């Protein structure tokens with residue numbers, strides 16, 4: 009016989025008063041923080057004009073002094089007229105706050121809703137013209153500094169999960185978590201097969217804790233299940249991210265019987281099949297899952313949907329699309345259609361392979377007690393007698409989209425077929441900041457250094473040696489570039505540089521050697537894992553990489569990001585620099601901008617309303633002097649290395665920004681404080 013799975017009805021008792029109490033608390037806290045912030049912001053302009061010393065490098069007094077000498081803020085880029093590229097629809101107006109409107113929270117589930125700014129008629133018309141739906145144009149805005157203690161009852165987390173969080177060092181919820189966790193846990197539509205639970209789109213800065221915002225509520229909800237069915241599917245763009253999210257689920261699932269699987273193509277197809285479904289000679293209409301939660305890359309998931317017997321998405325309750333805008337890119341779009349078809353109600357039954365991945369010719373052939381067809385597709389498969397009270401069952405898959413740079417492209421959003429969506433955006437409420445397209449971590453400091461291509465390797469070395477950077481990611485434009493830069497830096501480190509600088513009293517040189525490694529898709533899975541482990545332990549201080557780890561990767565030791573080659577899209581910039589300054593920690597990002605790129609780079613920042621956040625710094629030429637000899641030696645050795653590996657060299661000479669020879673045009677012009685080497 010068929011079993012129809014239902015979720016335990018959430019007890020609604022006491023929810024509303026708890027929610028009110030919580031809102032009062034949040035509101036008070038929010039007001040306090042805001043007053044402090046406002047005071048602080050008045051100081052900021054004056055402070056910025058002083059010599060800048062990156063916070064994260066604060067050490068002893070001597071170091072501070074020395075590092076201060078290292079930088080001179082040339083100018084703080086200021087643009088009085090920010091280019092108004094889009095619409096300022098997402099911010100709560102300052103006046104509203106001052107007039108006290110924001111205190112008038114209305115209770116919707118158990119998290120605060122803030123008054124939204126009224127659109128002007130012109131804005132409304134413009135939004136309509138662009139085709140941006142109302143829900144997307146009017147997000148629920150959460151201040152990034154909102155937090156809640158993990159024990160706060162309004163979050164709805166059980167004792168077990170709260171204790172687990174504390175054991176793992178999570179004592180309070182970050183802003184995105186305070187908004188999303190209760191919204192999912194207190195959603196009573198989860199137990200209703202007649203109403204869709206409503207989809208959720210979340211935009212929050214890099215490193216702000218989006219992963220736990222879905223991991224915790226899913227574990228909380230699914231841990232009450234009795235029978236193992238595939239109920240949560242997390243789709244991510246890369247294998248590395250799948251592995252990272254799996255580790256998070258495993259860590260927080262401890263103490264539950266929930267089972268987690270991954271499909272990425274890293275293991276053989278058969279091996280993956282054995283992990284996710286029970287082998288069975290018969291096809292079961294309800295599938296036969298070994299796991300409750302599946303984390304997958306899109307391509308491999310589709311293969312399993314069409315080729316793994318008894319693998320079905322019909323019981324799915326949560327479809328999480330993490331790094332959503334990346335996955336919605338053109339080349340990935342097919343997977344989405346497949347998944348949506350596999351989770352939605354089937355209206356017409358065709359013979360042969362149907363949309364739930366089960367051969368319909370087998371209907372009636374055999375069913376056993378393990379088999380349970382989801383109620384929402386039952387009517388589509390069988391001609392059940394209709395009663396007056398019969399209502400159409402809906403597919404109850406709740407889609408949850410997460411990104412630090414959520415798309416506002418109406419066509420892409422439409423392809424998701426969202427139902428009753430809400431948009432939660434973690435972003436500053438400060439109206440004075442103008443339109444904020446991308447919110448970056450407040451603990452991030454951003455710098456740009458204008459230079460020539462031939463100077464870039466030396467500047468990387470200067471940053472590493474003179475700023476005592478412990479752990480840096482350096483992004484290049486290609487795998488080849490990463491390979492060559494890594495090689496050059498290794499050669500430099502092997503030179504007699506350290507001995508020669510001992511004699512120079514004026515230089516600040518870190519004594520620990522910089523062990524640089526390349527991290528790219530050219531490496532095998534095991535090599536990559538090995539390198540990442542060494543980097544996490546601190547054995548490797550500089551990882552030179554292409555964009556393979558620009559998104560989503562959580563390497564918590566990273567104190568600095570260097571854009572060796574700059575991204576041409578702001579989204580990519582946001583994700584790259586977001587590898588540092590995570591979870592409230594400090595971090596610095598340096599972009600090495602070639603002279604001919606300056607205009608484009610500034611334009612990119614300006615259009616994103618971000619230009620004034622990036623400080624333009626010059627590096628005194630004298631600071632590089634002690635490195636010149638060793639660098640020249642490294643260059644000579646590098647030349648030999650390239651000649652020995654001819655195919656690389658040819659590509660290199662054509663494209664790369666690592667100099668093969670000293671460029672005469674690069675000769676130092678001290679007056680202009682532009683530095684040069686050799």
Ligand SMILES: Nc1ncnc2c1ncn2[C@@H]1O[C@H](COP(=O)(O)OP(=O)(O)OP(=O)(O)O)[C@@H](O)[C@H]1O
Pocket residue numbers: 177178179180181182185212213214215216217218219220411412559560561562564586590591
């Ligand atoms: N409430 C919390 N308290 C302390 N640390 C937290 C909390 N939530 C998340 N973290 C930590 O913050 C780091 C960043 O979290 P996470 O990787 O989820 O960020 P993200 O928002 O997904 O970033 P990205 O957009 O770059 O993928 C992780 O190391 C995570 O363990």
